[in-house]
Each structure stands twice: as C-alpha cells, then as structure tokens.
Amino acid sequence: MKATFGEYIRQLRTDKGFTLTELAALLKLDSANLSKIENGKREFDEKRLDKLANAFDLDFEKLKIEYFGDQFAKKMYAYNCSTETLIVAEEKVNYLKSIKAKQAKLEL
Amino acid sequence: MKATFGEYIRQLRTDKGFTLTELAALLKLDSANLSKIENGKREFDEKRLDKLANAFDLDFEKLKIEYFGDQFAKKMYAYNCSTETLIVAEEKVNYLKSIKAKQAKLEL
DNA sequence: TTAAACTTGTCAATAGATGACAAATCTAAC
DNA sequence: GTTAGATTTGTCATCTATTGACAAGTTTAA
Numbered sequence: 456m457k458a459t460f461g462e463y464i465r466q467l468r469t470d471k472g473f474t475l476t477e478l479a480a481l482l483k484l485d486s487a488n489l490s491k492i493e494n495g496k497r498e499f500d501e502k503r504l505d506k507l508a509n510a511f512d513l514d515f516e517k518l519k520i521e522y523f524g525d526q527f528a529k530k531m532y533a534y535n536c537s538t539e540t541l542i543v544a545e546e547k548v549n550y551l552k553s554i555k556a557k558q559a560k561l562e563l
Numbered sequence: 564m565k566a567t568f569g570e571y572i573r574q575l576r577t578d579k580g581f582t583l584t585e586l587a588a589l590l591k592l593d594s595a596n597l598s599k600i601e602n603g604k605r606e607f608d609e610k611r612l613d614k615l616a617n618a619f620d621l622d623f624e625k626l627k628i629e630y631f632g633d634q635f636a637k638k639m640y641a642y643n644c645s646t647e648t649l650i651v652a653e654e655k656v657n658y659l660k661s662i663k664a665k666q667a668k669l670e671l
Numbered sequence: 672t673t674a675a676a677c678t679t680g681t682c683a684a685t686a687g688a689t690g691a692c693a694a695a696t697c698t699a700a701c
Numbered sequence: 702g703t704t705a706g707a708t709t710t711g712t713c714a715t716c717t718a719t720t721g722a723c724a725a726g727t728t729t730a731a
Contacts, residue, residue: 487678524652548636582706
C-alpha cells in the first residue's frame with residue numbers, strides 16, 4: 456500500500472500472471488510503455504484508470520486514492536513540501552465544495 | 564487562507580495597491596493572463612513562485628504550501644476523491660524518502 | 672542457445688499550456 | 702456622460718511536454 460503506482464500495477468499484473476503484452480493490450484497501450492510506467496519512467500494516464508480497474512476488478516474509488524495519492528506524493532517529494540501542504544489541501548477542497556453549494560443555492 | 568491560489572494573489576496584489584499591469588511586469592507575464600490566473604481561468608506556473616515570493620516578500624515555504632495545496636485540492640475536487648487520498652499521499656512521501664535514505668546508505 | 676519477457680532509446684505526432692494581442696467591459700474621476 | 706485607466710474575455714499561433722510507436726538491446730528460464 457506504500458508502493459509507487461508503478462510498483463502497484465506490477466504487483467497486480469504479476470499476481471494475475473499477466474505479461475506486459477497482455478496487460479498492455481487490455482489498457483490499449485504499448486508493452487514497452489507499460490514497462491516504463493511500472494518502472495516509474497512514465498506516468499500512467501488518468502484516462503486509463505477505468506480500464507485498469509476493469510482489468511483487475513478493482514474498486515474505482517480505492518484506485519483513485521492510490522493513483523492521486525501517488526501523484527501528490529511525487530510532487531511533494533520533488534518540491535520538498537512540508538506535510539502541512541496536505542492539511543491546506545483538505546481545507547481548500549472544503550472551500551471549493553462550499554462555493555459549489557452556494558452556487559447551487561443561488562440557482563434555485 | 565482557504566481561498567484559491569488566484570484569490571490569494573489578488574488579495575496580495577490589491578493589498579499592496581498594485582495594478583495587474585504592475586504585478587504582471589514583476590512576474591514577467593501579460594496583464595490579461597494574470598487576470599485569468601486571479602480568476603481561476605489559467606494556472607499559475609510553478610516556475611514563477613520565486614518571483615511571486617520576491618514581489619511580496621513572502622516566505623517561500625509557506626507559498627509552496629499554499630500553491631501545492633491548491634493544486635491538490637483542485638484535482639481532488641475535479642475527480643471527487645475522498646480525503647483518504649491525502650493520508651495515502653503522506654504515506655507515499657515517507658516511502659519515497661525512505662527509498663532515498665536507503666540509496667544514500669548504499670552509496671557510502 | 673533459443674524464445675519469450677522485459678527494458679531502453681529514440682523520435683514523430685499529438686495535445687495541452689502559454690504568450691501575445693485585440694476588443695469588450697467595467698469603474699471612478701472629471 | 703465622457704474619458705482614461707483597469708480589468709476581463711476571446712482568440713490564436715507558438716512553444717513544450719506527453720504519448721504512441723517501433724527498433725534494438727538485455728534478461729530470464731527452459
């Protein structure tokens with residue numbers, strides 16, 4: 456659960472005994488590029504999250520957590536951000552939601 | 564502190580009595596584009612964070628928290644991610660750091 | 672040593688972000 | 702209500718980064 460997203464995909468794939476070529480076909484990408492993704496040399500495109508969930512019958516909500524958690528972690532690591540960034544992020548999500556709620560009310 | 568990053572810039576700017584054109588010059592961008600940034604219609608490029616910190620004499624670490632917190636919040640809001648994403652992100656940052664620490668040890 | 676699996680390098684094609692500028696709108700002072 | 706400065710909006714060419722694709726290399730296990 457602490458692995459990078461690439462390591463996570465590799466885990467899923469090898470557990471099911473798929474080759475890179477087989478999984479790549481399910482995800483509609485090149486096996487060479489899937490290799491790079493698993494080794495952290497390319498990004499996994501969020502547009503393919505649903506295909507990945509289908510391929511391994513995963514809960515989509517949990518997959519999003521894994522995926523975006525990984526994205527955020529990489530950014531924070533790269534820019535040496537303090538963990539307070541995450542607290543601020545949570546506040547800001549709530550702020551965005553409150554804005555939306557306010558707008559929905561006005562449209563009544 | 565809960566505002567979006569665009570609102571935050573606008574706050575800083577108007578507090579100091581700068582016009583869009585003036586601040587834009589300091590940040591080396593077009594005033595029209597700065598307007599879009601303040602109104603959440605364009606992204607603020609992370610490469611300009613240092614210029615922004617200088618323009619308002621801000622603590623760079625705090626500015627990063629504000630900036631990346633905003634980025635993460637937007638993503639989470641857009642993809643409707645649960646707040647658990649942030650907990651996972653924190654675990655993963657620590658994982659990345661532990662990897663690095665391990666590698667540093669091997670290189671001795 | 673052979674075949675399949677995997678890795679790596681490269682590059683053209685594509686998509687997305689950015690800079691630039693014109694035009695419209697807003698605001699406040701006169 | 703006119704004017705000037707400030708801001709907003711729309712558009713588009715250009716730049717940049719990402720992606721797909723494929724060739725060539727290495728590793729692995731039989």
